[in-house]
Amino acid sequence: MTSKTSDKGENGENNGGERFTGHGAEWRDSGLGARDAATATSWVEQRIDKRAMLTNKQRVEDVRDAMWQLEKEGEIAVHRVADEHKPVIAKTLYGWDKKVPTDRLWHHKSCGQCGNIPGYPTSLLWLMNKMGYEYLDETDQTSCTAWNYHGSGIGNLESLAAVFLRNFHQAYVAGRAQGLPDGYYYPLVHCGTSFGNYKEVRHYLLHSAKLREKVKSILGKLDRLVDGKLLIPEEVVHYSEWLHVVRDEVAKHQEIDCAHVRATVHPACHVYKMVPEDAIYDDDVLDGNRVAVSTSVLQALGAQVIDYRTWYDCCGFGFRHIISEREFTRSFAIDRKVRVAVEEANADVMIGHDTGCVTTLDKNQWISKAMGDEVSLAILADVQFAALVCGAHPYKIIQSHWHASPTERLMEKLGIDWEAKKAEFEAYLKEVEAGRPEHLYDPRLAITSGPGFKPITKQT
Amino acid sequence: MSEAHGTRVQEHIGDPVSEAPVVSRDTLEEIFDDIQSDLRYDFELNGCLNCGICTATCPAAHYYDFSPREIVQLLWTENLEGIYDAMQEKIWACAQCYTCAARCPFGNSPGGLVMLMREAAIKHGMNSAKEVLRPFSRVMLKLVSTGNQLSPDMITADHFPDWGPNVTKIEAPLETLRKAIPMATLNTTKTAWEVNMRTSVELYTIWEETGVLDQLETIDENLFDVITDFMDEKRDDWEDFLDEQEDENDE
Numbered sequence: 110m111t112s113k114t115s116d117k118g119e120n121g122e123n124n125g126g127e128r129f130t131g132h133g134a135e136w137r138d139s140g141l142g143a144r145d146a147a148t149a150t151s152w153v154e155q156r157i158d159k160r161a162m163l164t165n166k167q168r169v170e171d172v173r174d175a176m177w178q179l180e181k182e183g184e185i186a187v188h189r190v191a192d193e194h195k196p197v198i199a200k201t202l203y204g205w206d207k208k209v210p211t212d213r214l215w216h217h218k219s220c221g222q223c224g225n226i227p228g229y230p231t232s233l234l235w236l237m238n239k240m241g242y243e244y245l246d247e248t249d250q251t252s253c254t255a256w257n258y259h260g261s262g263i264g265n266l267e268s269l270a271a272v273f274l275r276n277f278h279q280a281y282v283a284g285r286a287q288g289l290p291d292g293y294y295y296p297l298v299h300c301g302t303s304f305g306n307y308k309e310v311r312h313y314l315l316h317s318a319k320l321r322e323k324v325k326s327i328l329g330k331l332d333r334l335v336d337g338k339l340l341i342p343e344e345v346v347h348y349s350e351w352l353h354v355v356r357d358e359v360a361k362h363q364e365i366d367c368a369h370v371r372a373t374v375h376p377a378c379h380v381y382k383m384v385p386e387d388a389i390y391d392d393d394v395l396d397g398n399r400v401a402v403s404t405s406v407l408q409a410l411g412a413q414v415i416d417y418r419t420w421y422d423c424c425g426f427g428f429r430h431i432i433s434e435r436e437f438t439r440s441f442a443i444d445r446k447v448r449v450a451v452e453e454a455n456a457d458v459m460i461g462h463d464t465g466c467v468t469t470l471d472k473n474q475w476i477s478k479a480m481g482d483e484v485s486l487a488i489l490a491d492v493q494f495a496a497l498v499c500g501a502h503p504y505k506i507i508q509s510h511w512h513a514s515p516t517e518r519l520m521e522k523l524g525i526d527w528e529a530k531k532a533e534f535e536a537y538l539k540e541v542e543a544g545r546p547e548h549l550y551d552p553r554l555a556i557t558s559g560p561g562f563k564p565i566t567k568q569t
Numbered sequence: 570m571s572e573a574h575g576t577r578v579q580e581h582i583g584d585p586v587s588e589a590p591v592v593s594r595d596t597l598e599e600i601f602d603d604i605q606s607d608l609r610y611d612f613e614l615n616g617c618l619n620c621g622i623c624t625a626t627c628p629a630a631h632y633y634d635f636s637p638r639e640i641v642q643l644l645w646t647e648n649l650e651g652i653y654d655a656m657q658e659k660i661w662a663c664a665q666c667y668t669c670a671a672r673c674p675f676g677n678s679p680g681g682l683v684m685l686m687r688e689a690a691i692k693h694g695m696n697s698a699k700e701v702l703r704p705f706s707r708v709m710l711k712l713v714s715t716g717n718q719l720s721p722d723m724i725t726a727d728h729f730p731d732w733g734p735n736v737t738k739i740e741a742p743l744e745t746l747r748k749a750i751p752m753a754t755l756n757t758t759k760t761a762w763e764v765n766m767r768t769s770v771e772l773y774t775i776w777e778e779t780g781v782l783d784q785l786e787t788i789d790e791n792l793f794d795v796i797t798d799f800m801d802e803k804r805d806d807w808e809d810f811l812d813e814q815e816d817e818n819d820e
Contacts (some may be wrong), residue, residue: 219761224760227750234751234752246752246754247754248754250768251772252716256719257705257709257712258684260705261687261708262687262688262690263709264784265780272772279768317608327774330774378667381671382666382670383671422628423628423666427629429701432704432705432708475731508750511737513736538746541749552753556765559765559766559767559810
């Protein structure tokens with residue numbers, strides 16, 4: 110690793126001013142001179158760092174330029190990230206600005222998270238409540254349909270585009286149910302595949318008049334045009350980007366010290382390899398060499414971020430493979446990710462920020478017993494880890510019981526009495542069965558039209 | 570077999586040791602035209618020097634007889650027989666991670682091109698597509714009929730025995746555990762979240778208008794029948810709701 114001037118202590122525990130701890134508490138500087146260090150790392154930089162992507166910079170356009178032009182020509186309407194959404198500017202791969210809204214957010218949920226790892230969205234909403242951010246979680250949204258598309262090939266560019274525009278239009282008008290103006294809420298996408306897919310679709314929508322014409326006719330039938338135009342969001346924003354820009358604020362709510370936790374990060378392919386020019390990089394996070402989200406949050410919370418050689422690999426989800434080519438999925442997840450993180454990085458946890466990755470890495474560990482060489486590692490989403498160290502209940506909020514991986518071991522390391530918390534939750538289930546469940550928000554707000562809708566006027 | 574039109578493309582492609590019917594050159598051209606006519610094609614294929622970076626970084630290439638470099642080369646050289654051959658099995662090995670796309674010095678997207686080939690395999694009702702997608706029918710049924718791609722009642726130890734006994738670590742009925750999630754939209758078992766009736770009905774229009782239902786019918790007629798029945802039922806429910814609303818407004 111390149112030798113960097115830093116003010117970290119002998120054990121690397123104080124990372125003030127340090128950008129990349131490399132191998133955690135046991136890490137020692139190589140002592141190489143600047144030239145030798147540069148030589149030693151140059152091959153890595155050429156192959157896997159963002160600099161490799163920068164070679165394409167001259168040929169990549171900022172698709173938002175095309176968007177503003179089309180708006181000027183009256184071809185589309187743009188849902189803006191307004192001041193009311195309290196945006197924070199982050200830098201993307203090529204140093205372009207991305208406006209990340211932090212307030213008045215419309216949760217575009219993930220089917221995989223909600224169906225399988227519900228502590229993912231609940232942790233996000235819990236943190237928003239804690240920090241006083243306003244949001245809407247409602248029923249009027251579909252999946253992005255991209256998991257099915259990438260897995261099966263059923264679907265096409267037009268169907269993906271129509272679903273994108275339909276859901277984002279609903280985000281734009283969702284406030285009407287509470288007497289709020291259009292554009293009040295801004296969509297926040299939970300799923301990494303939805304995020305990548307929607308950005309790819311936006312690119313094609315902005316470049317193809319034919320595609321726009323086709324989907325405009327569909328959106329017209331659905332009564333989902335704005336002044337007769339397609340509505341395109343100024344930014345497509347992933348929840349991990351929201352967490353990235355509010356990380357210092359999150360850290361102010363931290364209750365549990367995690368400086369001794371060795372965390373590995375699995376960046377999600379569809380978050381930073383699809384439409385890579387829109388992924389967030391930050392010079393203060395891993396020297397700006399890798400996608401910043403998740404790592405930045407762990408650093409803000411004081412955890413040790415540990416490198417491992419297969420960080421760049423996918424998780425093995427494969428979309429189709431997790432259903433029908435499971436041997437591939439579990440082999441890849443175990444041998445290329447979990448085992449490396451455990452044996453090479455001696456990790457306590459692997460942190461993800463996408464639906465399929467967290468599911469794949471979490472669920473495909475038990476089967477390693479069959480090989481007689483069991484490997485296990487707690488798997489959590491960044492937002493779950495953040496909520497956990499901010500004092501969220503491990504079962505009511507983090508919903509850790511849906512995780513097959515040994516989250517209990519991580520909790521013990523954090524000093525959390527998980528057995529006591531589990532007993533509390535089991536007692537709470539009696540309350541649930543008696544019809545007294547707790548909610549993170551007024552459940553009446555969840556239905557914005559159709560059967561069950563009751564108008565609730567909100568004071569702005 | 571004779572050479573057709575003075576090109577290297579054979580009149581027919583067939584396996585000399587199998588009983589499978591030969592494929593005509595017209596069909597090969599039709600399949601390639603379908604792939605090539607997608608507007609994404611020109612964005613996703615820009616050239617190829619066979620550098621192999623895509624294959625070196627490809628997870629599927631570790632485990633299958635699959636190479637994104639080969640896919641790009643077949644398309645770039647318009648090797649119609651090779652394209653058809655790759656559509657029998659290879660294209661289904663791709664894990665759709667797009668690592669290849671992020672790495673390609675030419676800005677190609679082999680993973681994206683695989684999707685165009687998968688769509689064409691479905692459009693042409695290839696047996697490979699039918700066989701490969703059979704285990705995916707539960708997901709498709711869930712998605713097309715509800716707008717959700719999966720649901721809690723699909724994630725059980727019975728369905729995924731290799732996930733082990735800890736699919737959930739607390740012994741309680743699924744319904745109770747779902748009601749204990751503090752988001753009102755998630756207190757469901759048959760869908761990942763409660764989906765508004767209007768949402769599903771709007772999605773049906775999208776499926777119809779974009780040809781997705783035609784794809785389904787080609788690949789699995791029984792599934793198509795089940796889904797269209799479900800759609801009709803839900804649309805009737807929606808119409809009934811609208812009628813009731815109108816009556817209430819009139820009173």
